[in-house]
Amino acid sequence: MYKEAVTPAEETQLQDIQSLPQRFLQTRAQTARICAPLRTEDYVVQPVVDVSPPKWHLAHTTWFFEQFILKKFKPGYQVFDEAFNYVFNSYYESMGEKMLRNHRGNMTRPTTEEIYRYRDYVDEQMMTLLQGAAFRENPSLAPLIELGIHHEQQHQELLFTDIKFILGNNPLFPVYTQAKPVEDHPAGDPFSKQHYLEVPEGKYSIGYAGDGFHFDNEKGVHEVFLHRFRILNRLITNGEYLAFMEDGGYEHYDLWLSDGWEFIQQGKLKAPAYWHRKEDQWYQFTLHGLVPVELNAPVTHVSYYEAEAFARWSGKRLPTEFEWETACKISGYDDRHKDTFEGANFMESQYAAPVALQTEPLPGKAAQMMGDVWEWTQSAYLPYPYYQRVKGALGEYNGKFMINQMVLRGGSCATPLSHIRLTYRNFFQPDKRWQFTGIRLAEYI
Numbered sequence: 001m002y003k004e005a006v007t008p009a010e011e012t013q014l015q016d017i018q019s020l021p022q023r024f025l026q027t028r029a030q031t032a033r034i035c036a037p038l039r040t041e042d043y044v045v046q047p048v049v050d051v052s053p054p055k056w057h058l059a060h061t062t063w064f065f066e067q068f069i070l071k072k073f074k075p076g077y078q079v080f081d082e083a084f085n086y087v088f089n090s091y092y093e094s095m096g097e098k099m100l101r102n103h104r105g106n107m108t109r110p111t112t113e114e115i116y117r118y119r120d121y122v123d124e125q126m127m128t129l130l131q132g133a134a135f136r137e138n139p140s141l142a143p144l145i146e147l148g149i150h151h152e153q154q155h156q157e158l159l160f161t162d163i164k165f166i167l168g169n170n171p172l173f174p175v176y177t178q179a180k181p182v183e184d185h186p187a188g189d190p191f192s193k194q195h196y197l198e199v200p201e202g203k204y205s206i207g208y209a210g211d212g213f214h215f216d217n218e219k220g221v222h223e224v225f226l227h228r229f230r231i232l233n234r235l236i237t238n239g240e241y242l243a244f245m246e247d248g249g250y251e252h253y254d255l256w257l258s259d260g261w262e263f264i265q266q267g268k269l270k271a272p273a274y275w276h277r278k279e280d281q282w283y284q285f286t287l288h289g290l291v292p293v294e295l296n297a298p299v300t301h302v303s304y305y306e307a308e309a310f311a312r313w314s315g316k317r318l319p320t321e322f323e324w325e326t327a328c329k330i331s332g333y334d335d336r337h338k339d340t341f342e343g344a345n346f347m348e349s350q351y352a353a354p355v356a357l358q359t360e361p362l363p364g365k366a367a368q369m370m371g372d373v374w375e376w377t378q379s380a381y382l383p384y385p386y387y388q389r390v391k392g393a394l395g396e397y398n399g400k401f402m403i404n405q406m407v408l409r410g411g412s413c414a415t416p417l418s419h420i421r422l423t424y425r426n427f428f429q430p431d432k433r434w435q436f437t438g439i440r441l442a443e444y445i
């Protein structure tokens with residue numbers, strides 16, 4: 001029988017579509033698992049504007065499927081509650097009036113229980129849709145559901161960091177039992193020396209070129225010219241950061257950008273977030289409670305300003321996002337074998353904390369580029385050449401944030417493995433430090 005040839009790209013797409021129902025359910029179940037150790041009171045609070053109540057994340061990710069998929073594509077779909085559009089829309093202007101972001105923590109209703117019922121209802125409706133003719137016959141549906149899954153994975157990472165903020169700013173330092181204690185991870189050898197990976201000058205290709213899911217902001221393969229540089233073959237450790245602190249790093253204005261100096265003065269900052277000094281010893285809050293700072297583990301919860309000041313103190317600089325992507329590629333990273341890359345510590349490891357590297361990276365390779373911490377780059381978050389903002393609500397997903405933010409690369413210990421890619425561009429304002437953010441140095445040679 002004649003069989004039409006299927007290209008590898010079509011094969012990938014077919015596999016992605018066939019596995020969608022299962023991946024949808026797995027993603028939804030994982031979100032609920034992340035919240036399972038919470039008590040009802042933990043679900044409600046919003047201690048600062050950036051940190052949303054876990055209850056809100058649970059409902060907002062559900063609203064995304066309801067609003068963008070069920071309402072449009074499921075014939076006769078009955079909305080769970082019309083009032084939810086106002087309270088669970090995050091930033092989509094095209095979706096109508098919405099509640100102010102800083103009011104999310106004021107809502108005692110709907111209750112957490114009602115929100116779990118909302119999730120069950122939408123899951124059931126989604127599964128009926130995925131098993132019906134509308135899904136098979138409408139080619140625009142699969143990419144939207146894929147986006148919904150990746151959107152929910154982004155919120156899974158936010159759940160970890162927001163839960164950490166909620167518990168870590170409670171003077172009782174409650175333990176979130178879902179995480180593995182970081183003390184269980186071998187401490188690693190202290191790497192007193194810094195070894196660098198050299199990259200020759202030349203033209204390098206940047207941007208997403210594969211057949212799988214990716215965001216619009218990483219699309220548009222283009223060439224950049226890089227001057228000869230070298231990049232640290234591992235992440236900066238707590239021990240190295242402590243040396244910066246002990247050398248008066250936070251007291252010398254000349255190490256800081258003007259905005260950064262003002263930021264640390266206003267916040268009276270002397271250390272990364274979650275660090276506490278008790279009886280001549282530094283402790284840090286982890287999702288497993290307050291533990292002594294592990295000197296060989298990567299430093300995390302630093303702002304761009306702190307990363308930049310540390311780099312200046314070191315006589316180095318932060319890499320650009322193009323240098324980072326190139327170095328990661330040169331180090332042998334391949335999106336098809338993410339979990340085998342050296343030091344790949346993602347959400348699945350369950351530490352919910354960066355961990356120490358066990359062995360020196362091999363010559364010619366940089367380790368810990370994927371997982372552990374999002375690495376601040378010195379690149380402003382800007383559109384790539386050929387970037388076009390799509391029309392409508394989904395054009396609001398990434399493009400409108402291309403102002404006043406810096407690019408971070410590589411994913412963190414709270415990022416789901418199936419969510420990250422070599423070309424993935426995360427972005428935050430330079431003062432943010434509640435995400436798992438860290439430092440890698442570079443310099444021209």
Ligand SMILES: [Fe+2]
Pocket residue numbers: 060090151155
């Ligand atoms: Fe969202």
